[in-house]
Amino acid sequence: MASPSPGAHYDGPPSSWITSDSRALLAAIWSQKLTALVLGPSLAVVLWLFIADYTSPLKRYPGPFLARWTNLYRWWQVYKGNYAPHIKKLHEKYGPVVRLGPNMLDIDLPELSRVIYGTVGWAKSDMYTVNSPLVNGKLLSNIFSEVDPAQHAKMKRPVVRHYSVSAVQALEPQVDSVLTDLLSLLQRRYVEKEQACDVGEWLNFFAWDFMGMVTMSHTYGFLEKGSDIDNVLANNVKLVDYFGLIGQLTWVDYLLDKNPIHSFGPSGIPSVVRFTVEKLTARTKGEDKHYTPDRPDFMQYFLETKKTHPDLVDDAGVTAYMLVNLLAGADTVSIVFQALFYYMLKNPRVYARLSAEVRTAFQPFQLAPYAQARALPYLEAVVHETLRYNPSISMALERVVPPGGLRLPDGSVVPGGKTVGMNPYVIGRNRGVFGEDADEYKPERWLRGEGEGEEEYKERMRRWWESMLVFGGGSRICLGRHVAMMEMYKVVATLVASFDFELEDPEKPWQICARWFIWPKGIVCKLRPRKD
């Protein structure tokens, strides 16, 4: 019998070599090997999952089955785009504490908001680091994304005074100039031409141009163009969605956006970055034609900070503060505006009462001064109710439990190192705080009730605001909340005093996509000159 020589063709042993007995034997050996190969690791994984679940200190907290083992459950809910409403349903099913991941609890206990957001030592979770780019191998955090409380305090200290009520009131002329543009564009394009107007889209253009104006005395030009420019708005949605999605699986960020070989992350908004840097360069060279010292803006405030805190703020720091303003302040306000117009127009009672109040105070096309607008009680009620009912943020504001743990009202203790968070949407609809009708849009709840004493009313308002997390809380509370309030009061009062609005199809609901933000779409209206 010739053995096959190296390199020669070999057809295998003659079939007569393999008897049926040896075939059966071979098959048995292979099936044993396969069984060992497949079943062994599978059993090990199942055992590991069982042990991980059994020994987890969070095992007592209820939640969806898959969430006990993987954050993919949360990722999937974000991906589906109905996050906040879904989490609310989970709380209705499981109670105030829901386990949303192997190490994460979503908590609907407003009485704990002061503890989680208002006490020292509660760091933001690593979800936020997705928001910090990797530069030369180091995370470049910003005032929103920094997770270390001490580092965050260093970033906040130099700029916090520029967001105070008085600093913000000094920006009012900047608001007026963009508001004037909005009014005349709506008048020319829609009222005079009797065309249906996608009000949501225009409020979004306004919110972005407004942030450009208060930040660098120059708009990006969305209103003038009447559309997106360089895909800034579309890419920004991708950027924010990436944060919401990959924030659930932070390690994936190192395979995608922070991949050292090639980044697969979202493209970002390079033209906005370029525009911001150009404006800053022009200002520092004294060549900025749009800036006059009698109309301050945030860039000027931040440049002052560079002088007062040279150890903490350089040009890159000024650019970062400006960019965070744009990214944190445009979409958030735009979403609340859109929700306010949608719910106001869906509820004729609300629209009638608001327009009666506003029209008594302001003439058509009069730019409502902030001080006067915020003195209108029903307008205030509508703004507060919209913030409660439809906060811009759809996800929990995650924090890491400090080493001492978190004691829950049932006596259990969530150990240090675990992640907990409250969702502004869920908390805003908590029946224990806002009443059995918390799921209804009803601005009247913010007015003083019949028979309610002044002190009692003030105490209720204090309690409600303390519970609501629409602007976050404690040392990480939204820096721009006074800016947002000024913008909302002035814009709503001015628009409602100027035009009659009517939904083009009152039966057609808007569409929302709830990931990190609750993106609205489809608020198409007929606009007419104000009748009375």
Ligand code: HEM
């Ligand atoms: C209705 C509008 C707004 C809403 C609902 C809102 C909401 C929030 C929330 C919930 C946080 C805290 C996030 C967390 O703890 O994870 C936050 C932080 C922040 N917001 Fe706003 N925001 C709004 C408008 C603005 C505006 C207009 C600006 C800029 C002028 C702004 C700038 C910031 C900044 C800089 C932070 C980070 C603060 C820090 O960590 O120290 N926001 N915002």
